[in-house]
Amino acid sequence: MKTDTQEIDIPTFDDVKKARERIAPYVHRTPVLTSSYFNELSGAELFFKCENFQKAGAFKARGASNAVFSLSEAQAEKGVATHSSGNHALSLSYAAGRRGIKAIAVMPRTAPEAKKAAVRGYGGEVRECEPSTAAREAMLEEVVASTGADFVHPYNDARVIAGQGTCSLELNEDVGPLDAVVAPIGGGGMISGTCLTMSHMSPSTKIYAAEPKNADDAYRSFHAGEIIEDDAPQTVADGLKVSLRPRTWHFVSNYVTDVLLATEEEIIEAMYLTWQRMKIVIEPSCAVPLATILKNRDVFAGKRVGVILTGGNVDLKKLPWMQS
Structure with a gap:
């Protein structure tokens, strides 16, 4: 394979x-x-x-931090964005907060409230979508197009x-x-x-x-x-x-x-x-x-x-x- x-x-x-x-x-x-x-x-x-x-x-704090601190200064100024059911969203918000940049997380409306609260607690912005991969990816495209934020995929x-x-x-x-x-x-x-x-x-x-x-x-x-x-x-x-x-x-x-x-x-x-x-x-x-x-x-x-x-x-x- x-x-x-x-x-x-x-x-x-x-x-x-x-x-x-x-x-x-x-x-x-x-x-x-x-x-x-x-x-x-x-x-x-x-x-x-x-x-x-x-x-x-x-564990997602590891990958999110590596992505955020890999960004050039010019790209970092535009912030980061992702779609996530929770842990990557809050980890990216955490890492972005450490670098002092903006993070936007597209999250399914069915995601645990504790994880949405954590994203906001780390300074990230939550944008809710329907609970499907297609809905997450569609809204994320809109966010990136309007902000220029660097898309940090949760795993790919x-x-x-x-x-x-x-x-x-x-x-x-x-x-x-x-x-x-x-x-x-x-x-x-x-x-x-x-x-x-x-x-x-x-x-x-x-x-x-x-x-x-x-x-x-x-x-x-x-x-x-x-x-x-x-x-x-x-x-x-x-x-x-x-x-x-x-x-x-x-x-x-x-x-x-x-x-x-x-x-x-x-x-x-x-x-x-x-x-x-x-x-x-x-x-x-x-x-x-x-x-x-x-x-x-x-x-x-x-x-x-x-x-x-x-x-x-x-x-x-x-x-x-x-x-x-």
């Missing part, structure tokens, strides 16, 4: 190393936690990379992918070679960054993408050998509703070992158990990797496995296990 890269800008590992230097003043080097409970439950030795403790509450952006790659770079440095790494997949920014870094630092490490069964377009794309889109899937994992794009498909098609699925019930249970046993706040999208590990014990038993906990931006008034 190879893809033609001649017409798209694919970031390199050198870009990841440059990104780390560029974003160091603006992001956390997040901790890696372990859990004897989850080790026993899974039969594996799990290492949780806690991006829920990241600036802006999610070489600067963003390089920034996300710094997460697994830290993980590998902190815990050494791993048998496998599992990360969520929506549009594929984090999994692409993981592929980019691990293929250079630990080529023998298998990379698994974890996806909601209700939004399984990456799974279907992986098995079809081409991008298959799903415009508006319904899942509790609100950060994983978008589809792959050419840059992320390059990494998925060339480096991912498999795409594993979890049901809504399995995702919620993994989220609940993480809150209960590890005493940390993670959001539903973040729980998908653990859900797939527990579901596929035979794949991971006896292995050293990195688990990317991607974010902790949760509406505490609407926890999924409390919904009637």
Whole structure:
């Protein structure tokens, strides 16, 4: 499942190393936690990379900061814009605030209110649209045309992918070679960054993408050998509703070992158990990797496995296990 890269800008590992230097003043080097409970439950030795403790509450602060601080002074004056269900929007607003420039985020009206509030709290402007990829992209085009802002795509952006790659770079440095790494997949920014870094630092490490069964377009794309889109899937994992794009498909098609699925019930249970046993706040999208590990014990038993906990931006008034 190879893809033609001649017409798209694919970031390199050198870009990841440059990104780390560029974003160091603006992001956390997040901790890696372990859990004897989850080790026993899974039969594996799990290492949780806690991006829920990241600036802006999610790994996306890495890619957003790399993009914002890569801009020339002339372009920065026009600001940045994006479309996002939440974490990229608030992360871009955070990064833009650090540089003192304007950020506009096109967000679905159904996005969690906590994430919209966070965008505004970081100084960003929210423009709401209908909950579909087509609606998001159409409104974003209007914003860019009227403002001249630099479009920082949530994941199909070489600067963003390089920034996300710094997460697994830290993980590998902190815990050494791993048998496998599992990360969520929506549009594929984090999994692409993981592929980019691990293929250079630990080529023998298998990379698994974890996806909601209700939004399984990456799974279907992986098995079809081409991008298959799903415009508006319904899942509790609100950060994983978008589809792959050419840059992320390059990494998925060339480096991912498999795409594993979890049901809504399995995702919620993994989220609940993480809150209960590890005493940390993670959001539903973040729980998908653990859900797939527990579901596929035979794949991971006896292995050293990195688990990317991607974010902790949760509406505490609407926890999924409390919904009637």
